[in-house]
Amino acid sequence: MVLVKLLRKEPPDPYLSQPIRTERFVVANCNLKDAIKVTAPWRTDPEVLENLMYSQTSYTAFEWVRSVGRPNGNTRFIHAIMPKEGGGTIGAHRLIINRSGTVSLAIVIHARSWWGRGVFEEVRRGIMDHFAPSERVIRFEGHVLARNVSSIYNYQKLGFRLVGYEKKTWLSPHSGTHMDTVQFEMMADDWIAQSQALGDADEQ
Amino acid sequence: MTGLHKARLSETQMSNSAVTLLAEALGVDPKVVDENVSLRQTSAWDSLAHFRIVLALEERLGRKLTPIEVVSVRDFQSVSNLIQACEI
Numbered sequence: 397m398v399l400v401k402l403l404r405k406e407p408p409d410p411y412l413s414q415p416i417r418t419e420r421f422v423v424a425n426c427n428l429k430d431a432i433k434v435t436a437p438w439r440t441d442p443e444v445l446e447n448l449m450y451s452q453t454s455y456t457a458f459e460w461v462r463s464v465g466r467p468n469g470n471t472r473f474i475h476a477i478m479p480k481e482g483g484g485t486i487g488a489h490r491l492i493i494n495r496s497g498t499v500s501l502a503i504v505i506h507a508r509s510w511w512g513r514g515v516f517e518e519v520r521r522g523i524m525d526h527f528a529p530s531e532r533v534i535r536f537e538g539h540v541l542a543r544n545v546s547s548i549y550n551y552q553k554l555g556f557r558l559v560g561y562e563k564k565t566w567l568s569p570h571s572g573t574h575m576d577t578v579q580f581e582m583m584a585d586d587w588i589a590q591s592q593a594l595g596d597a598d599e600q
Numbered sequence: 601m602t603g604l605h606k607a608r609l610s611e612t613q614m615s616n617s618a619v620t621l622l623a624e625a626l627g628v629d630p631k632v633v634d635e636n637v638s639l640r641q642t643s644a645w646d647s648l649a650h651f652r653i654v655l656a657l658e659e660r661l662g663r664k665l666t667p668i669e670v671v672s673v674r675d676f677q678s679v680s681n682l683i684q685a686c687e688i
Contacts, residue, residue, distance in 0.1 A: 548671055
């Protein structure tokens with residue numbers, strides 16, 4: 397029975413695993429092979445690893461396969477962010493739904509030429525618009541370093557609520573110092589209401 | 601000059617400091633910066649501008665902002681309050 401449970405894979409959610417289209421991007425759900433490929437730029441980028449709070453300053457290919465986790469299109473998603481024009485992959489978004497309906501979010505735009513061009517907001521809006529209506533989703537949360545000004549800006553821009561400030565939560569493998577973190581949350585219902593209000597305002 | 605007049609002058613100076621700081625960070629004319637400028641409503645206030653605002657505040661205040669202060673930076677009033685709190 398235990399072996400059956402271990403071997404059983406959750407099938408992909410037929411709705412949640414669909415690709416998401418925003419104004420400028422296609423945000424496509426990845427299988428394990430694609431997830432390793434799209435997140436490969438992260439594993440040797442110390443700035444990315446630091447801001448995602450990974451415990452090492454770099455990873456070998458084998459270590460990264462173990463570390464990135466197995467996306468299953470049901471509770472774990474890694475989305476490739478692909479511009480509609482020009483092709484390629486400029487970043488990836490990671491999303492995990494726990495059994496309580498909390499969705500943990502993380503995004504990396506590894507193509508630095510796209511920084512400051514509103515990618516985070518557009519992609520995150522598209523993903524949250526897609527996931528929020530699901531009955532499996534109750535709330536979204538983000539957990540970032542307190543000095544990650546860009547991420548803090550993006551959470552605030554989307555209307556997330558600051559719910560926690562934790563001191564010396566994370567030991568940086570780069571600097572060897574403890575760093576503070578902050579937590580943001582957005583209830584799925586509030587996101588839907590906010591999006592509808594924005595849509596109504598645009599129509600007027 | 602009465603104490604009350606001194607206080608009013610100080611608030612104006614703080615407001616002007618916030619206008620100048622925000623105008624430079626957002627890359628806009630100071631004339632368009634008013635109390636309605638905010639992270640959520642002002643298109644020029646993108647992530648890079650936000651970074652510049654935080655850096656400008658730290659340079660102005662002569663120290664790094666605390667995490668709570670970083671999170672509090674979201675509109676004209678919050679920038680003005682930070683400048684005022686540290687000038688007292």
